[in-house]
Amino acid sequence: xxxxxxxxxxxxxxxxxxxxxxxxxxxxxxxxxxxxxxxxxxxxxxxxxxxxxxxxxxxxxxxxxxxxxxxxxxxxxxxxxxxxxxxxxxxxxxxxxxxxxxxxxxxxxxxxxxxxxxxxxxxxxxxxxxxxxxxxxxxxxxxxxxxxxxxxxxxxxxxxxxxxxxxxxxxxxxxxxxxxxxxxxxxxxxxxxxxxxxxxxxxxxxxxxxxxxxxxxxxxxxxxxxxxxxxxxxxxxxxxxxxxxxxxxxxxxxxxxxxxxxxxxxxxxxxxxxxxxxxxxxxxxxxxxxxxxxxxxxxxxxxxxxxxxxxxxxxxxxxxxxxxxxxxxxxxxxxxxxxxxxxxxxxxxxxxxxxxxxxxxxxxxxxxxxxxxxxxxx
Amino acid sequence: xxxxxxxxxxxxxxxxxxxxxxxxxxxxxxxxxxxxxxxxxxxxxxxxxxxxxxxxxxxxxxxxxxxxxxxxxxxxxxxxxxxxxxxxxxxxxxxxxxxxxxxxxxxxxxxxxxxxxxxxxxxxxxxxxxxxxxxxxxxxxxxxxxxxxxxxxxxxxxxxxxxxxxxxxxxxxxxxxxxxxxxxxxxxxxxxxxxxxxxxxxxxxxxxxxxxxxxxxxxxxxxxxxxxxxxxxxxxxxxxxxxxxxxxxxxxxxxxxxxxxxxxxxxxxxxxxxxxxxxxxxxxxxxxxxxxxxx
Numbered sequence: 001x002x003x004x005x006x007x008x009x010x011x012x013x014x015x016x017x018x019x020x021x022x023x024x025x026x027x028x029x030x031x032x033x034x035x036x037x038x039x040x041x042x043x044x045x046x047x048x049x050x051x052x053x054x055x056x057x058x059x060x061x062x063x064x065x066x067x068x069x070x071x072x073x074x075x076x077x078x079x080x081x082x083x084x085x086x087x088x089x090x091x092x093x094x095x096x097x098x099x100x101x102x103x104x105x106x107x108x109x110x111x112x113x114x115x116x117x118x119x120x121x122x123x124x125x126x127x128x129x130x131x132x133x134x135x136x137x138x139x140x141x142x143x144x145x146x147x148x149x150x151x152x153x154x155x156x157x158x159x160x161x162x163x164x165x166x167x168x169x170x171x172x173x174x175x176x177x178x179x180x181x182x183x184x185x186x187x188x189x190x191x192x193x194x195x196x197x198x199x200x201x202x203x204x205x206x207x208x209x210x211x212x213x214x215x216x217x218x219x220x221x222x223x224x225x226x227x228x229x230x231x232x233x234x235x236x237x238x239x240x241x242x243x244x245x246x247x248x249x250x251x252x253x254x255x256x257x258x259x260x261x262x263x264x265x266x267x268x269x270x271x272x273x274x275x276x277x278x279x280x281x282x283x284x285x286x287x288x289x290x291x292x293x294x295x296x297x298x299x300x301x302x303x304x305x306x307x308x309x310x311x312x313x314x315x316x317x318x319x320x321x322x323x324x325x326x327x328x329x330x331x332x333x334x335x336x337x338x339x340x341x342x343x344x345x346x347x348x349x350x351x352x353x354x355x356x357x358x359x360x361x362x363x364x365x366x367x368x369x370x371x372x373x374x375x376x377x378x
Numbered sequence: 379x380x381x382x383x384x385x386x387x388x389x390x391x392x393x394x395x396x397x398x399x400x401x402x403x404x405x406x407x408x409x410x411x412x413x414x415x416x417x418x419x420x421x422x423x424x425x426x427x428x429x430x431x432x433x434x435x436x437x438x439x440x441x442x443x444x445x446x447x448x449x450x451x452x453x454x455x456x457x458x459x460x461x462x463x464x465x466x467x468x469x470x471x472x473x474x475x476x477x478x479x480x481x482x483x484x485x486x487x488x489x490x491x492x493x494x495x496x497x498x499x500x501x502x503x504x505x506x507x508x509x510x511x512x513x514x515x516x517x518x519x520x521x522x523x524x525x526x527x528x529x530x531x532x533x534x535x536x537x538x539x540x541x542x543x544x545x546x547x548x549x550x551x552x553x554x555x556x557x558x559x560x561x562x563x564x565x566x567x568x569x570x571x572x573x574x575x576x577x578x579x580x581x582x583x584x585x586x587x588x589x590x591x592x593x594x595x596x597x598x599x600x601x602x603x604x605x606x607x608x609x610x611x612x613x614x615x616x617x618x619x620x621x622x623x624x625x626x627x628x629x630x631x632x633x634x635x636x637x638x639x640x641x642x643x644x645x646x647x648x649x650x651x652x653x654x655x656x657x658x659x660x661x662x663x664x665x666x667x668x669x670x671x672x673x
Contacts, residue, residue: 225622225623228534230622231539233622245509
């Protein structure tokens with residue numbers, strides 16, 4: 001199995017460049033799909049999020065062969081909020097951005113939909129959408145399945161470095177507050193991941209919890225911060241801190257640690273006993289896209305298990321498509337080994353312990369986000 | 379004949395024209411927009427068209443909420459500027475006096491770090507300052523960390539993710555901005571003045587204090603401004619090298635603008651920062667004596 005660079009890992013550090021987004025809106029001027037000669041499908045997504053080899057037989061090449069539609073695959077998204085800030089001036093002015101499909105993280109979907117910036121899915125033209133895993137049908141962020149189809153998914157839990165914990169295995173979020181780990185604990189600046197796990201530790205379900213529950217989680221963090229328990233709030237760069245041992249334990253994303261543990265066997269990832277978070281990056285269609293037929297053809301293509309399995313073998317996130325496991329086995333080679341990975345195919349018991357963060361109203365979002373960033377950004 | 383005279387009269391304006399146009403379009407217009415934004419109000423979080431209404435309360439709000447980070451930014455940048463001066467002055471002086479025919483090459487070396495991206499240079503510091511790195515182990519063994527802890531600059535047994543690391547990163551990243559102006563002003567000093575000082579029985583120290591230092595003040599002034607101003611607004615060093623309580627005002631602006639979508643608040647902070655820096659620079663110019671600038 002070749003070691004690939006996962007997307008979130010590749011991002012380490014890039015969050016800091018987010019300010020670049022300030023200057024970017026001018027680049028995204030209005031432009032119809034037919035402006036540049038011929039028919040093309042434009043996808044804006046995260047870096048390293050599809051297979052590119054072997055040349056001529058990668059997913060996008062095969063799609064073009066099958067449909068005659070070439071794809072402009074643009075790795076434009078580095079950070080959800082940064083990307084949101086980038087497309088906001090164009091979309092709020094009622095113009096169209098240069099993309100037919102974008103893949104923000106799930107919680108951004110209802111926000112985009114509420115703002116009227118999305119086209120509904122042409123679901124009737126996507127027969128393969130029936131392959132969507134049952135657990136992802138009608139999710140909290142898109143209860144009617146009207147706007148989005150997941151691209152890849154993953155989980156958020158705890159990563160730890162056995163060398164730095166003194167051999168202690170971590171099982172629960174409460175372990176992160178143990179005095180033994182004082183000054184060696186990290187939390188993500190991604191609000192929903194951090195607060196979701198803390199609410200679960202508090203016995204609350206993040207899919208139904210109240211704002212007060214979330215505020216209690218913030219309060220717990222505030223106390224831990226002033227006690228010197230927390231070393232740092234990080235974005236994707238938590239991986240460096242963890243491998244170096246600056247963090248003994250921290251909130252982390254599953255795919256990253258699976259990769260890192262190959263090089264460093266002291267690292268481990270666990271979905272906390274009380275429950276973990278699951279996330280999805282979802283394909284949505286920005287308002288004003290004219291070629292919905294091309295969009296539907298593409299979504300249908302990547303929801304075919306064989307094509308989905310090819311993507312999974314390369315990017316190694318949890319696929320939202322049923323039948324990928326079987327397709328991987330059938331394909332044989334390196335891919336077949338992946339079919340037995342519990343990181344890619346969580347067992348039913350783990351699946352039951354995974355939650356998403358419920359959609360927040362504008363006021364709730366404002367309140368929580370302000371309080372959280374006051375805590376992490378001071 | 380008359381047209382030629384007229385043409386000649388216009389020449390200076392034509393020469394300055396592109397610069398004025400450039401600044402007008404790319405500096406004054408955005409600055410004006412920023413000012414208008416700083417006095418605007420959003421009806422809600424997702425109101426992307428804030429209404430202008432002389433809302434001075436934005437300034438009070440952000441000053442109240444982020445006064446700490448503002449003060450911290452000036453403190454960090456001030457200490458870093460001082461450190462740059464202490465490190466950079468002897469460097470520049472040595473190159474001028476002892477550099478000989480290698481002067482140009484030595485000054486070139488000062489700029490070499492700029493060949494690497496600012497971001498990468500800062501991230502590489504996280505490796506140098508890692509808890510078990512050679513540097514940190516040495517500082518631990520020699521008791522330097524214990525001293526820093528005693529004076530309260532760090533807590534815990536580490537350098538990375540502390541204010542000291544942020545100030546260190548700022549010092550490292552902005553050092554060339556200090557050294558180059560210092561070098562230029564020191565290079566212009568006629569070294570025979572030092573011989574003259576000696577002939578007049580001045581000690582080395584008093585020759586430096588009464589002749590070299592005053593003549594190099596324009597360099598000190600320019601160098602400290604070039605270091606202090608960008609260091610104050612920097613957010614990269616605090617992001618990578620700082621801990622839970624070392625965010626600077628640049629980080630706050632980024633958060634207000636991109637995460638909280640609070641464009642009026644971000645604009646108000648930016649203006650506040652500009653105002654405070656302007657006042658600080660004016661005071662500084664006054665103290666050093668403005669005529670030194672033109673000498």
